[in-house]
Amino acid sequence: MSFKNILGHEKELNILKNAISCGKVAHSFLFSGPAGVGKKLTARTFAGALNCRDFKGEACGSCRDCRMMEAGNHPNLQIICPTDKDGDESPEGLIRIDRIREIQNALRFKADGKKAVIVDGADRMQPAAANAFLKTLEEPPEGSVIILVSAHATELLPTILSRCRKINFRPLPEGVIADYLSGRKGLNRDHAEMIARQSCGSISTALRSLDDAGGRKELLERFIRLTPGDVDGALGLAEDLSRSDDLEGILESIKVWYRDLAVSTLGEARLAVNPVAAEFAAREDRRFQAPWDFFSLVEGARRDIMPPRYANKQLTMEALILRLIEGGPASMGPGRS
Ligand SMILES: [Zn+2]
Incomplete structure (x- = not known):
């Protein structure tokens, strides 16, 4: 050591x-x-x-x-x-x-x-x-x-x-994580930088998204595809989320998704981590009203399921996903297109 x-x-x-x-x-x-x-x-x-x-x-x-x-x-x-x-x-x-x-x-x-x-x-x-x-x-x-x-x-x-x-200990700079991923894990530079941007300064988050142990990618894609009114889809996703070993990581990815929508609708799509968010924001003809409200809802749910609160994971995820797709504080569903 x-x-x-x-x-x-x-x-x-x-x-x-x-x-x-x-x-x-x-x-x-x-x-x-x-x-x-x-x-x-x-x-x-x-x-x-x-x-x-x-x-x-x-x-x-x-x-x-x-x-x-x-x-x-x-x-x-x-x-x-x-x-x-x-x-x-x-x-x-x-x-x-x-x-x-x-x-x-x-x-x-x-x-x-x-x-x-x-x-x-x-x-x-x-x-x-x-x-x-x-x-x-x-x-x-x-x-x-x-x-x-x-x-x-x-x-x-x-x-x-x-x-x-x-x-x-502050979050690690993106450059430090990207250097680690390209130098020690052999990733090409673009891939290393993309993962570094998504990892919010955490090397373990970066490594987890590399092997995708908790099925984060698939769950995030299902979330993005949900459309308003798809209650069955929302409840099914909530159940799978609550069982994932990487729930906290997935919630972080959903926060990044809303952050990307926010920067994209402000005309700064180049700053989006997730290219799909930029395309999605570009397709949408009206401006998103409150991506940060959605961001806060996700963060609130994350806190609720963590110690010392230990809220029921499945119920918390159901309430969260339903609010996110059914309008919540603004009428912006993730899968609207
Ligand atoms: Zn010694």
């Missing part, structure tokens, strides 16, 4: 490297920022660097600690996330208090090096777990570093937020 392998975030990485070099590492950090930009990879790399016996701006990669970190079996690194011990998503998709207790026990013993705990999805702690965890933040065990990782930091308890050194 090397800081060199992390895309972008130079300033943030320098803060962390300098903290290690100066021996001034905070007890607890919050790595916040959108999903899929490298927060967890940075947290693991940082934990490794903290334990390297020969750190010189980078972990050496060859000492015993580095090798154990690389193999993922260093006793000084614990990662907790909203899954149960068998790796299955816990029924509530939350971090339970028993996991926090285990971490607290592990932190009690003194260790060689720095004990690091990464809490991935820190906003998804059960309330009791968050309260228990707060105690650890209030009295951090000697020689330990806690790194909270969250894409929804505003949902953390203010008392937790206030105790962490905050490192904010």
Whole structure:
């Protein structure tokens, strides 16, 4: 694990490297920022660097600690996330208090090096777990570093937020993602740039759309083809959306679709990510009235199904798609042509 392998975030990485070099590492950090930009990879790399016996701006990669970190079996690194011990998503998709207790026990013993705990999805702690965890933040065990990782930091308890050194990870620049896709994944430049534009600064979104694991392309095409009045089609699509592993990603794609309609109707079709949106906007003889209202509806539905709300996915998708095709706040259906 090397800081060199992390895309972008130079300033943030320098803060962390300098903290290690100066021996001034905070007890607890919050790595916040959108999903899929490298927060967890940075947290693991940082934990490794903290334990390297020969750190010189980078972990050496060859000492015993580095090798154990690389193999993922260093006793000084614990990662907790909203899954149960068998790796299955816990029924509530939350971090339970028993996991926090285990971490607290592990932190009690003194260790060689720095004990690091990464809490991935820190906003998804059960309330009791968050309260228990707060105690650890209030009295951090000697020689330990806690790194909270969250894409929804505003949902953390203010008392937790206030105790962490905050490192904010911004979306990656499109150029960085395009370089990665063309350089390391062998995509031709046009394809790499197109995917980079759609990925909203997230490398994991870019990689997901590359293998299209959740069937995003097909679902988005069905959405675009829906016509007003096609209630059966809308309900069928809502059901399939609610079952997709990539629902959040698809909703992001639908937001991009409305964004593309907006820029296209403003006469800037060249800025559209999705060429179909530009053609569609050009065919439509009246101006779209409120693509941003539709954009907001999609974003609202996305928030509703995420923690801590956990609205019923299928119902939320049904309400969303029906509103989008049946007029919603303006009379613009996606499939009108
Ligand atoms: Zn080392």
